[in-house]
Amino acid sequence: MIFQIHHRITYRYERPVIVEPLTIRLRPRSDGAQRLLEYRCTLTPMPLHLCEVVDVFGNAAMQVSFNGVHLQVCVDIEARVETLRTQPFDYLSLDSRATNLPAVYDHEVDKALEPYLHRQDVHPEIDQWATALAKSLGSQTQPFLLQATEQIARDYDSSNRYGGAPMSPSETFESKRGACRDLAVLFMDMCRSQGIASRFVSGYIHEPGRIGTSELHAWAEVYLPGGGWRGYDPSRGIAVSDQHIPVATGPEPPWAAATEGCYIGAASESTIDYEVTVVEELA
Numbered sequence: 001m002i003f004q005i006h007h008r009i010t011y012r013y014e015r016p017v018i019v020e021p022l023t024i025r026l027r028p029r030s031d032g033a034q035r036l037l038e039y040r041c042t043l044t045p046m047p048l049h050l051c052e053v054v055d056v057f058g059n060a061a062m063q064v065s066f067n068g069v070h071l072q073v074c075v076d077i078e079a080r081v082e083t084l085r086t087q088p089f090d091y092l093s094l095d096s097r098a099t100n101l102p103a104v105y106d107h108e109v110d111k112a113l114e115p116y117l118h119r120q121d122v123h124p125e126i127d128q129w130a131t132a133l134a135k136s137l138g139s140q141t142q143p144f145l146l147q148a149t150e151q152i153a154r155d156y157d158s159s160n161r162y163g164g165a166p167m168s169p170s171e172t173f174e175s176k177r178g179a180c181r182d183l184a185v186l187f188m189d190m191c192r193s194q195g196i197a198s199r200f201v202s203g204y205i206h207e208p209g210r211i212g213t214s215e216l217h218a219w220a221e222v223y224l225p226g227g228g229w230r231g232y233d234p235s236r237g238i239a240v241s242d243q244h245i246p247v248a249t250g251p252e253p254p255w256a257a258a259t260e261g262c263y264i265g266a267a268s269e270s271t272i273d274y275e276v277t278v279v280e281e282l283a
Helices: 107-112 124-136 141-155 169-175 180-193
Strands: 002-019 022-024 034-044 049-054 060-065 070-083 198-205 217-224 228-233 244-250 270-280
Touching: 002 198, 070 244, 124 141, 124 169, 124 180, 141 180, 141 228, 169 180, 180 198, 180 217, 180 228, 198 228, 198 270, 217 244, 228 244
Parallel strands: none
Antiparallel strands: 002 070, 002 270, 022 060, 034 070, 049 060, 198 217, 198 244, 217 228
């Protein structure tokens, strides 16, 4: 499937400010699961300096800096992407140790995956929940991933929350509600409790029939020997295929943030406006 994406972010400041160097991670991924056909990023005002980089987790990023003071900064993205993965389970497991829970990776792979297995906090009830779910499914990895995804989508209230960092897994677990990024973080923690490496993904999703603009979406990917990184969307209750368009990933959400930066000045207030559209290109 081919999608046309338009994403505009506008930062507005109460008074003129100095905009510190800004990191932008909005270039859709290009790999075996999707191809980036066209991409354009327009910045207003014109940056003093612009550098395309690959960050520590392999994301395409843009580092920009501005001269002078500004009341507004606008990032305008136009992209055309072809998604290729129509079957989310088109792989053979190459290591039986990872098909049973708790999962175990090869020693060298395990060292590389260490950041994706680390847990900031351990919530005993999340561990008990994940372990009970795994046992009820014969401690099989694939059924666990699907059931955890579906269970979070069914039992948790998915709501929009446009600003702020994701809640902790324990906060989401206790409140039984959260935005897509909150549910993704909870799913990641469930996976890590069972030895499954997981990472946070930011990107876009095509929603046929949606009225109005879309928004940046978040889900999770897990590492499966033989399958590589595979996506699961706990806010939709599905394994990811060709309706999702990943942009950036990281072991924790800040590493996949669309933009990262700050400003210096007397402005006591600032606002961020988003506009996102994802349209399927018909043959």
